[in-house]
Amino acid sequence: MEGRVVFAGDSVTDCGWRGDSDGLGHGCVRLLAIAHELAGCSVRNVGKGGDRLQDLERRWRRDMLGARPDVVSVMIGINGTWRCFDSGEESGIEEFLGRYRALLSGRPRGRSSTRIQC
Structure with missing residues (x-):
């Protein structure tokens, strides 16, 4: 690939x-980047600890669309859920799903073939 x-x-x-030094981190992104299936791919990690969906929304254009990816992997949601317990901020599932779907529908210009993995 x-x-x-x-x-x-x-x-x-x-x-x-x-x-x-590789900009991959020491977790799942590194493990996937060195896997045979991603050999030959340029792999970029733009994860940010503590982020919620609204934080990812603010940096989506810069971090994701600007990279013109062929494949995007997104893992987000637990911090938004946790805010209900540590600060009383509610995060309704319908609102989350609506915002998440809207975010994922924004693909790079000229890259309608970008695959998104969640």
Whole structure:
């Protein structure tokens, strides 16, 4: 496989990529980047620990669409759920799903073939 793969999400994705010389972090993105299936791909990690869906929305255009990926992987949601318990912020499932679907429908210009994995 060849192409550009971008991973976005929260701490599950992040895993310290900013301090890593390869920019992959020390978690699932690194393991996937060295896997045979992604040999020949450019892999980018843009995960950010603590992020919620609304945080990802704010940086989606810059981090994801600007990279013009062929494949996008998104893992997000647990921090929004947790805010209900630590700060009383409700995160309704219907609102989350609506915002998530809207976010994922915004693909890079000229890249209608971009695959999105969630």
